[in-house]
Amino acid sequence: MRLGLIGFGAIGSALLPMLERIGAAPVATLVRIERVREAPAGVTTLAALLMARPTLVVEAAGQGAAREYGPTILGAGIPLVLASVGALADPGVERDLRAAAEAGGARLILPSGAAGGLDALSAMAASGPVEVEYTGTKPPLAWAGTPAEAAFDLPALKAATVIFKGTAREAARAYPKNANVAATLALAGAGFEATRVRLVADPAAKGNGHAFTARSGGSTLSVTIENAALPGNAKTSAATVGSLFRAVRNEMGPVSL
Numbered sequence: 001m002r003l004g005l006i007g008f009g010a011i012g013s014a015l016l017p018m019l020e021r022i023g024a025a026p027v028a029t030l031v032r033i034e035r036v037r038e039a040p041a042g043v044t045t046l047a048a049l050l051m052a053r054p055t056l057v058v059e060a061a062g063q064g065a066a067r068e069y070g071p072t073i074l075g076a077g078i079p080l081v082l083a084s085v086g087a088l089a090d091p092g093v094e095r096d097l098r099a100a101a102e103a104g105g106a107r108l109i110l111p112s113g114a115a116g117g118l119d120a121l122s123a124m125a126a127s128g129p130v131e132v133e134y135t136g137t138k139p140p141l142a143w144a145g146t147p148a149e150a151a152f153d154l155p156a157l158k159a160a161t162v163i164f165k166g167t168a169r170e171a172a173r174a175y176p177k178n179a180n181v182a183a184t185l186a187l188a189g190a191g192f193e194a195t196r197v198r199l200v201a202d203p204a205a206k207g208n209g210h211a212f213t214a215r216s217g218g219s220t221l222s223v224t225i226e227n228a229a230l231p232g233n234a235k236t237s238a239a240t241v242g243s244l245f246r247a248v249r250n251e252m253g254p255v256s257l
Helices: 010-021 046-051 063-075 085-089 091-104 118-127 147-151 168-174 180-188 239-252
Strands: 003-006 026-030 056-059 080-082 131-138 161-167 195-201 208-216 219-227 233-237
Touching: 003 010, 003 063, 010 026, 010 233, 010 239, 026 046, 046 063, 056 063, 056 239, 063 080, 063 085, 063 091, 080 085, 080 239, 085 091, 085 168, 085 180, 118 180, 118 208, 118 219, 131 180, 147 161, 161 168, 168 180, 168 195, 180 195, 208 233, 233 239
Parallel strands: 003 026, 003 056, 056 080, 131 195
Antiparallel strands: 131 208, 161 195, 208 219
């Protein structure tokens, strides 16, 4: 495999040693110019990334990178693992990525990220209408730089506080670095409009919590996950890195699991 990587922040740098263990070190890493020296095979343009002829690209740089680079990569026939699943909450971005994947004969691979139980949720949704309610809980400071910071005195919170209620589409667009799980659940289950979301700032939280309940007919699925935050990035669960690694490993080996 010739792997391309977009982004070398907290996610990319944590992912690198895992990739090296299975012989998947990047042949090119697309980063901002100030990060190019520290990134493995660092490049600063998409053209340079494509010149390295990757056979798979992993995006780990945020929704902006998914929008800017995703269609070109997929249109060139290169499969793309998208960490920033929330980018698909924008109908135009979802349309462009799907169209580019079809035109290029490539796959857009959506990893589970910090979520779990997606296989069961997807199977439930395939059998009929499904109702999904999701709650994402993080420490108050993990919501810094979001709309919650303007609405609440985050450092002063003494109890768990709901900072957002709405649809998965609204959550993913308003909280692009915090609500990728909401988008992933929406795509696997009831869709962006029908997936109900609560985001919570909890001073007692030791990491990032994700809980959802899905109901369809007489069936109920409940999943609760408590993830440690990624060192250097309180907004992101450490499990996200493992999810990206799993996606790459599944593309390399004879068995996908």
